[in-house]
Amino acid sequence: MRKSFSIFRIIFTTATLVLWGATLFAKPVTLTYSNFFPPTHVQSQLAQAWCDEVEKQTDGRVTVQYFPGQTLTKGTQNYDGVVSGLSDIGMCLFAYTRGRFPVMEAVDLPLGYDSGITATRVVNTVYEKLQPKELENTQVMYLHAHGAGLLHTSGKAIRTLEDFKGMKLRGHGTSAQMITALGGIPVSLPMPELYQSLQKNIVQGALYPIETNKGWRMGEVVDYLTLSTSIAYTSSFYVVMNKKKWAQIPDDLKPVIMEINQEWAKKHGQAWDDSDREGMEFLKSLDREVISLSDAEAARWQKAVAPVVETYIKKMNNNGFDGEKIVDLVKTTLAELKQ
Numbered sequence: 001m002r003k004s005f006s007i008f009r010i011i012f013t014t015a016t017l018v019l020w021g022a023t024l025f026a027k028p029v030t031l032t033y034s035n036f037f038p039p040t041h042v043q044s045q046l047a048q049a050w051c052d053e054v055e056k057q058t059d060g061r062v063t064v065q066y067f068p069g070q071t072l073t074k075g076t077q078n079y080d081g082v083v084s085g086l087s088d089i090g091m092c093l094f095a096y097t098r099g100r101f102p103v104m105e106a107v108d109l110p111l112g113y114d115s116g117i118t119a120t121r122v123v124n125t126v127y128e129k130l131q132p133k134e135l136e137n138t139q140v141m142y143l144h145a146h147g148a149g150l151l152h153t154s155g156k157a158i159r160t161l162e163d164f165k166g167m168k169l170r171g172h173g174t175s176a177q178m179i180t181a182l183g184g185i186p187v188s189l190p191m192p193e194l195y196q197s198l199q200k201n202i203v204q205g206a207l208y209p210i211e212t213n214k215g216w217r218m219g220e221v222v223d224y225l226t227l228s229t230s231i232a233y234t235s236s237f238y239v240v241m242n243k244k245k246w247a248q249i250p251d252d253l254k255p256v257i258m259e260i261n262q263e264w265a266k267k268h269g270q271a272w273d274d275s276d277r278e279g280m281e282f283l284k285s286l287d288r289e290v291i292s293l294s295d296a297e298a299a300r301w302q303k304a305v306a307p308v309v310e311t312y313i314k315k316m317n318n319n320g321f322d323g324e325k326i327v328d329l330v331k332t333t334l335a336e337l338k339q
Contacts, residue, residue, distance in 0.1 A: 033051060035090070036075035036092050036192075038216075043271065051065075075190055083137050088241060088245040096172065101132070105312070114229070116271070118269075118334065139246040146209040149234060150226065161182060161300055166185070168185045168202070169206055170203045171206065210225070210276040213279040222288065225290045
């Protein structure tokens with residue numbers, strides 16, 4: 001009996017040491033991470049911090065090479081780049097590939113967002129509850145979204161709906177539809193091209209969150225901020241990983257990374273709000289005018305963009321989705337979080 005126990009103990013100890021040794025000396029998994037944000041932007045700095053945290057909490061068994069500023073893949077190529085393996089991880093806007101993410105586009109509708117924390121919770125709730133197939137070819141790390149997307153203009157202030165006439169304004173996805181509904185002319189431009197486009201009067205303004213005034217230094221080339229809060233939209237962002245690469249992550253490390261993801265989603269939401277405050281301070285330091293709308297005028301703008309939501313619902317219904325259900329989930333979640 002003692003002899004059998006001793007043999008069992010030797011076998012168990014040996015097996016444990018072999019497994020421990022295999023873990024200790026296993027080749028680290030190295031990942032590449034593509035982000036369209038420039039390295040100086042707080043959202044880019046948070047992405048770099050995520051890479052560092054993954055390496056730290058996995059004891060170096062997973063390392064991440066970070067490529068900000070579109071140096072690995074362009075913003076419009078980001079998601080496909082992850083799917084095809086050009087990068088292992090990517091962060092970008094859903095709206096940069098219009099029509100590719102029909103369910104998630106509902107989050108970006110002009111429903112009166114008030115903060116990045118709120119918008120981030122909305123986008124993650126919608127994804128978790130609906131689990132849309134449009135994201136099933138990647139491993140979703142986490143999602144986040146910026147605070148209220150508001151109107152900024154150069155050269156001409158917009159105080160009423162009538163002021164939109166003839167104005168060329170940068171917009172993509174939902175914001176482009178909003179500009180059309182409000183009477184302006186949407187121009188599709190990647191964010192890195194907006195600064196010079198405003199300088200050269202290619203466009204006379206754009207819809208974007210207040211943080212952009214400092215984060216992308218757009219406050220230097222705009223003159224007015226119109227607080228169009230009644231129709232404030234958000235732009236939601238994905239952080240996704242190539243599925244084959246995710247499969248290479250050791251099983252004991254996957255929960256570690258997923259826990260980091262939950263923490264980082266919150267960090268991004270908070271960072272959007274913190275940088276919105278900094279963006280407003282920066283704008284005011286440049287003596288730019290901040291315009292408030294009367295309740296009556298705000299209601300006119302709301303009525304003007306209502307067809308954007310209705311069009312989305314009809315389009316989704318025509319494509320076999322339940323558009324009302326999707327939009328109702330976004331509206332209900334947003335309303336609950338704003339209370």
